[in-house]
Amino acid sequence: MNSFDLLWCGEYSQDWENEPHEHGFFQIILVTGGSARANADGQEWELTPGKLLLIRPRCPHGIRRGNAFHVYDAKFEVHDSGLLTALQHLPLLAEPEDFQKMKLYFQWIMREGDARQPFYPQIISSYFWMILIQLLRPGCPSPEMAAAETRQPQTYKGIHIQKVERFIRESYMRQITLEDLTALAGCSKTTLIQAFKEVYGSTPFGYIIQIRLQKAKELLVGTDAGISQISDLIGFQSVHYFSRFFKEKEGYSPMEFRAKYAGNRFLTF
Numbered sequence: 001m002n003s004f005d006l007l008w009c010g011e012y013s014q015d016w017e018n019e020p021h022e023h024g025f026f027q028i029i030l031v032t033g034g035s036a037r038a039n040a041d042g043q044e045w046e047l048t049p050g051k052l053l054l055i056r057p058r059c060p061h062g063i064r065r066g067n068a069f070h071v072y073d074a075k076f077e078v079h080d081s082g083l084l085t086a087l088q089h090l091p092l093l094a095e096p097e098d099f100q101k102m103k104l105y106f107q108w109i110m111r112e113g114d115a116r117q118p119f120y121p122q123i124i125s126s127y128f129w130m131i132l133i134q135l136l137r138p139g140c141p142s143p144e145m146a147a148a149e150t151r152q153p154q155t156y157k158g159i160h161i162q163k164v165e166r167f168i169r170e171s172y173m174r175q176i177t178l179e180d181l182t183a184l185a186g187c188s189k190t191t192l193i194q195a196f197k198e199v200y201g202s203t204p205f206g207y208i209i210q211i212r213l214q215k216a217k218e219l220l221v222g223t224d225a226g227i228s229q230i231s232d233l234i235g236f237q238s239v240h241y242f243s244r245f246f247k248e249k250e251g252y253s254p255m256e257f258r259a260k261y262a263g264n265r266f267l268t269f
Contacts, residue, residue, distance in 0.1 A: 003080035036066025
């Protein structure tokens with residue numbers, strides 16, 4: 001049996017409120033932008049970038065409407081008694097020693113989930129282990145690959161391709177122009193499109209669409225936000241266009257998709 005099962009991992013901006021609720025699994029919320037008020041187990045905190053909220057099973061919690069609140073969110077079940085005990089003794093609110101490294105692990109999880117290459121579940125599990133280790137053993141050395149990528153941006157044929165991909169992930173909900181991306185990459189439009197497609201298997205704008213679609217599915221299944229609100233949150237200017245686009249890609253309307261998967265374990269990878 002695995003030590004844990006990762007049930008959900010998402011990246012999104014939250015502009016709605018969660019009524020106090022509880023669930024039977026652990027949840028990690030890593031704040032990467034904006035701010036919000038959170039309550040958990042009778043305590044209340046201000047959530048700002050660099051902070052991490054650990055929610056234990058059956059712990060009543062909720063989040064009040066924030067200001068441009070952007071997070072990575074993971075929900076997971078624990079099956080190992082030693083790991084369970086260690087997590088139960090952690091504080092609910094923490095400031096990870098190496099926030100950028102933890103954020104990077106979440107980015108790699110999301111990237112693996114999007115690509116679905118061979119052995120991606122095992123790779124995702126390894127990255128999530130590193131997130132847990134950062135909480136349980138602060139300062140523990142990370143693999144050389146993580147250290148190298150943390151120190152400097154990845155380039156491809158002299159192009160800052162990782163910087164472009166990271167910008168897209170953090171800004172997908174806004175209107176992004178090709179000029180924005182070429183300024184980051186330091187190359188021509190044609191060169192950027194060709195290089196990005198070689199590395200990520202899609203043009204930059206195709207990649208934006210993939211992320212928006214994934215975020216839409218996360219919000220439809222994981223929240224009670226309305227279709228119009230979800231459309232706005234992921235960067236669509238028209239809810240009617242969003243609904244048509246979603247049905248074309250998924251074969252279901254947004255409401256049909258929500259009804260089909262509501263109450264089920266929804267994996268983003």
